[in-house]
Amino acid sequence: MYRTRRRVLPVVSLLLVSLTVLAGCTNAPPPPLVESTSPTPSSDLPTEPPKPKVVVASVDELRGGFNPHVLADQSPVTDALAELMLPSVFVPGKNGERVLNETLMKSAEVVEDTEKFTVRYRIRTAAGWSDGAPLAAEDFVYLWEQLRSQPGVINPVGYRLISNVESRQGGKTVRVTFDEPYPGWKSLFDHLLPAHLLKDAPGGWADTLDYGYPASGGPFAIRTFDLDRGEVVLMRNERYWGDPARSNRIVLRKAARAENMTALRSGNVQVGMFSADSATMEALRALGEDVQLTTMPLPVTNTLLLRPNSPQLEDVRVRRAVLAALDRQELIDTGTGGGPAANLPAHAQVLAPSQPGYVPTEPSGEATEGPAPKRVEQLLTEAGYQHSGGSWMRNGSPLNLVIAAQFREDSHEAIANSVAEQLNEQDIQTTVVTPKGDELYRTMLTTDPGVQDPPSSAGIDLAVVSRPVNTDPAATMAAQWGCPAVDPDTGRTSRFNMVGFCDQLLQPTIEAATTGEVPFRRASGRVEPVLWSAAVALPLYQEAQVLAVRREVSGVHDGPGFAGPFSSAGEWVGAPGESYDW
Template structure:
């Protein structure tokens, strides 16, 4: 059993993660959740100066790990923080399509006269980090270098097509050259990171952002952090070159479900964004018109991976047996608790249920949702197993599968434990291991156990893992199910996908979709059919939370695409603070 790393407290100069929320994909611009009404100003009796205007947000417990580009940190927390702190070239518009962020960029366009597919980015001269350094080409270079080669990143396929990132005009113009045409280029270079502070970070890419960001490129900056107490205070970023934030500060307070409801009822929280089970949802509804409720899907689908590069599951018949032993509905209940995510069951291998263009691709009748003992027995006997004393064995060795779920992620672990019990009930041995997210997604899953010394490799047979959503669909498909390639210079091999799946016959189709030579729907139909047939991944549900909003804060909107409510935080207008004791 791996041990999770301890999170240390961070100082006021270090930005840390704050909340857990992202918003649903929408095809029409949503109205404000609450009509604006200006709060009455209050003044301090001692100084007669106006008290700071604040918005208090109730959140789930605060954890470290805030790199929005890694599977280990792919969470509502990192998504929310990145929308507040990190600059992006494109952001979702009102209709859900990507729109150039003109606060950061002057332009971003394909260079028609270039010999190879090239995109030229022009960054605004005034755009800079909160420590005074400019946002520049080095930030583009750093993100490209990491996402093309680091194991366990969320969406590497588009970055792996890039041959070179060149700096022009003192770093304020960036020219990106691709090995092949890439129609999805507008999804790249979101959530830029401060390269001048991270490039030589002593702990490296996988852990450098465990406790937050060392600089901000957004409208808010950190004022105070107290993770033990469960409170983080953000204040208006004085170095922000865009329109100043409407409120002076945002205060995040962690609480359990009962505490969230009490704080909303009393007015101690203006809004809350958190995971909720069915009991909590009923309690929220009992608050009546005190709050508005909204389900906000996260940009990740929860899935069960059956890794064909595992020696135990290399036989398709064994994978089919495992699929037949699964009680899918019980796994969904274990993960969602009957909360908002329960309404977003997933039945496709690439797109998430809330994404535009989502259509179930699951073959009719392939998975009943309940265990099928007869099919389990048939598949395992065909694979050469015999059931002895209630346990399936082959050549005197019992079938015992290792199921991994990331440490500290409660819903992942609950699903893994429920799955292990289901398999044991069908005579299949199962053990749950809980490594840290960095160990699981950055070391174990990207490794190929069939290409290494078996004595030196811990092979994970199955994993409960997120499948990212919201990017270029073709790139998402390539990142999830494509064969590992090499860098354009032919020197650097890229990591395997988390599923450990590679079909050389499918690879040309995946590459054709990625480079625009085949429409994504046509390519997806072929790829998804093969993934279902090979019993590689079982989608469960799209992750989601509840947004509960009181009427004394204005300007809160769901956000477009997967941008989420925190993408509009600069327009939130709260109420005068009850005290200014920070």
């Protein structure tokens, strides 16, 4: 346990002894001056309380929405808060492999000799939330219920294979039964949520985590949360059952890029996370040796979706014409600004460039690197369009495509506008929309293309999105490209993936990869060529951030796999700072 030492100010008193001796009949000198070495009693001295250890971290943005399981809430800040406060059953090991989180769990293993594939989890008795409630089976149940049924969630496939979650031994043992074998089971139950506070909360799953977490199961807990001011103050969680955090407080602070750079240079900020363009990288390098820089690939691939369930894009020839009209490299340059993400171009539909096993799967000629006007003309003509009056017309209507990007996602909006400009140059009309909140992922991109009268908000032809990747690539493939499953509660077909794509001929291969009957690499070798040929998505690049750390802070590193720097925040040792009211 981290201890602070009481500081005592040494006070030295000088005792001057002057003795006057009459010489009389002797010539002996007077005794020398003597310095007293006896300390003054500490009880007579004023004392100061030790200043708390503080780490101030700057971030690019701080906005509402912090559910790590929701597509609309994806952000580095959401990842950071989740790593600090929401415990996971398995965490990335030193080499990126999944290892048991022994702070939370006693064990997690497949149960032998059962009729169905079953996993038993044993939670440590001391594990609990910061409000005093135990971490228990109900937290597993809540996450399972939400991720198998809610729209717009990240990697729900494994949860949809679960048929039952049982609580045993007072909630500290959890027995999970699957309908099918699931070799990717270690990827489940990341970032558990406090079910006792969320399951009946007003706003439910969609809105409850807009302003942080009501309780923490990690080394820090939220003390203040001020979106208007752009600051989140995290204090050491005194109820945390694991090793206590070595710093008392972490402050996340949002400011303009120039202000963050100045604060990092002066030492008012010790850690910075930047979605850096080339100009930002130049400014960061100019800080010199006092600041260490690390590039961190993020677990998302920036992608342009072309939705085959759109009436405008249901013909594959039109989708191919759209791709032929685009300058892909210009889109990458627009999104990355020449920053580190520009070095992570994506040429596969499932794996991200930094993931183990990644190889380009893009066939030559499927996605051109620059606009090809003659190919655009050929494909649109074959699809029944005629060029007239500066527009492509069919049945008296122009080809007018709606392009969506989530509001306040600056790089996505910039790419969407660039796509619009490039299509306009080929006389394809466009409209760019920027839906707010979770509307894009929760409503617009999850509709069932089999519905005869879809909601008006579903009229999206193209979308610029961040597509999450998972440590279980087969589950990622099923979530992104699999046909919709049947809701286990209602028996109805659940919502489609974001693209609205379903290929019944590929579905058995996708399902076999998910259950382990077919290795992922072999399944991918069949699935990816079909996806490229169908022209339903254009991967652009893997997103990345730059971690900047001043030398006076210790314990900060980028984390194994996609864990990120905040996975080790309990080991951060900051400088003494001004105290808040504790």
